Amino acid sequence: MDSTTLLYDIVKKYGNKNIIALSFFYGSRHNDYELPLAQQSCQKLKVEQKIINIKNIFNQFNSALLKHKDSEKIPEGHYEDKSMKKTVVPFRNGILLSMAVGLAESVGADTVFYGAHGGDHFIYPDCRIEFEKTFSEAATLGTFNKVKIKAPYRNINKIGILKKGIKLKVNYSLTHTCYNPSKKGSCGKCGACQERLEAFNKLKIKDPKIYVR
Amino acid sequence: MDSTTLLYDIVKKYGNKNIIALSFFYGSRHNDYELPLAQQSCQKLKVEQKIINIKNIFNQFNSALLKHKDSEKIPEGHYEDKSMKKTVVPFRNGILLSMAVGLAESVGADTVFYGAHGGDHFIYPDCRIEFEKTFSEAATLGTFNKVKIKAPYRNINKIGILKKGIKLKVNYSLTHTCYNPSKKGSCGKCGACQERLEAFNKLKIKDPKIYVR
Numbered sequence A, B: 001m002d003s004t005t006l007l008y009d010i011v012k013k014y015g016n017k018n019i020i021a022l023s024f025f026y027g028s029r030h031n032d033y034e035l036p037l038a039q040q041s042c043q044k045l046k047v048e049q050k051i052i053n054i055k056n057i058f059n060q061f062n063s064a065l066l067k068h069k070d071s072e073k074i075p076e077g078h079y080e081d082k083s084m085k086k087t088v089v090p091f092r093n094g095i096l097l098s099m100a101v102g103l104a105e106s107v108g109a110d111t112v113f114y115g116a117h118g119g120d121h122f123i124y125p126d127c128r129i130e131f132e133k134t135f136s137e138a139a140t141l142g143t144f145n146k147v148k149i150k151a152p153y154r155n156i157n158k159i160g161i162l163k164k165g166i167k168l169k170v171n172y173s174l175t176h177t178c179y180n181p182s183k184k185g186s187c188g189k190c191g192a193c194q195e196r197l198e199a200f201n202k203l204k205i206k207d208p209k210i211y212v213r
Helices: A002-014 A029-045 A055-067 A079-087 A092-107 A129-141 A158-167 A191-202 B002-014 B029-045 B055-067 B079-087 B092-107 B129-141 B158-167 B191-202
Strands: A020-025 A048-053 A111-113 A148-150 B020-025 B048-053 B111-113 B148-150
Touching: A002 A029, A002 A158, A020 A029, A020 A092, A029 A048, A048 A092, A048 B055, A055 B048, A055 B092, A092 A111, A092 A129, A092 B055, A092 B092, A129 A148, A129 B129, A158 A191, B002 B029, B002 B158, B020 B029, B020 B092, B029 B048, B048 B092, B092 B111, B092 B129, B129 B148, B158 B191
Parallel strands: A020 A048, A111 A148, B020 B048, B111 B148
Antiparallel strands: none
């Protein structure tokens, strides 16, 4: 929802010629649903899509994480925090943003837009605005094109994004949100589905996704 | 020379237990000579080595670069600058350092050391000290472990590094410098070999590498 809305938003502002939509292939089950839909959105908007395959990189990280789990320092906090932390790829946003900056630099672009928003889970340090701001400064210093990172949805939540998307006529059947999808549809029960459905309910709009409930 | 000297230096200061030596496999011919020697240095120092294979990532970047070369903005400058720029992986240090930060975070480490030094080619924006400093701040903000980037050789050149290495009894036959190596030895003619030989000559020490001249 977030990145697709952002793509429509940017295409409306800047046209579809000087934009590359960057997707990452992790090799997760989620990806198998998400990437073909992202591709269809790009085709609809006539935006070039680039998919960077990072499956092997993140596999290598995970193996390191498992191997060294005894030495992992877990900060004070709730049990949920600890278990959430275990599922995260360390410095994920730093790694993905650095690849996006590299791609921008390689094609002569000067801006990386991404769909981080006010409802994001701030337990992850690399999701916080201070990180984003400083990383953007580093990217500008580290590139010929003086690439900046921009997250225009930083100060709005899912409902705010959906409001924008409705105005932009985003086709939300071509977005994927569910963490536990099957061929029959989205689960409607996971945290991601709940948050999505809540936004549609608040705005009294029917979500065009198929849910298996 | 730089990173091997740094490894000896760090092992002397901090011991060999809490260190991982991180190497990257690009798939270049240079790598075939460099990585087995790095492995031998690690074995000698009893330091764990981790090799992250990034061949496919950088392949994907290069293809983007070639495809979009018409849109690439080349800044004013000498011809050498332009041709150098074409050989660079865009934002390479940003991408490699972000992976190193991720690895550090995943194993509970709080410092990434790297062998950038005063003789590095400052034409590349991501080799400059301002980039490094700001990127380090971003890494600290973006990680639970508050990971820092440190480049202790920032203010010394190749001769200064060799001086340190001699004191640390670095085995320089287990380092690789040449850009144009063959099975018979280093070329002795490329810029990298010249810079290395100059340092050994200045200190009146014999380079233990085999040169084919």
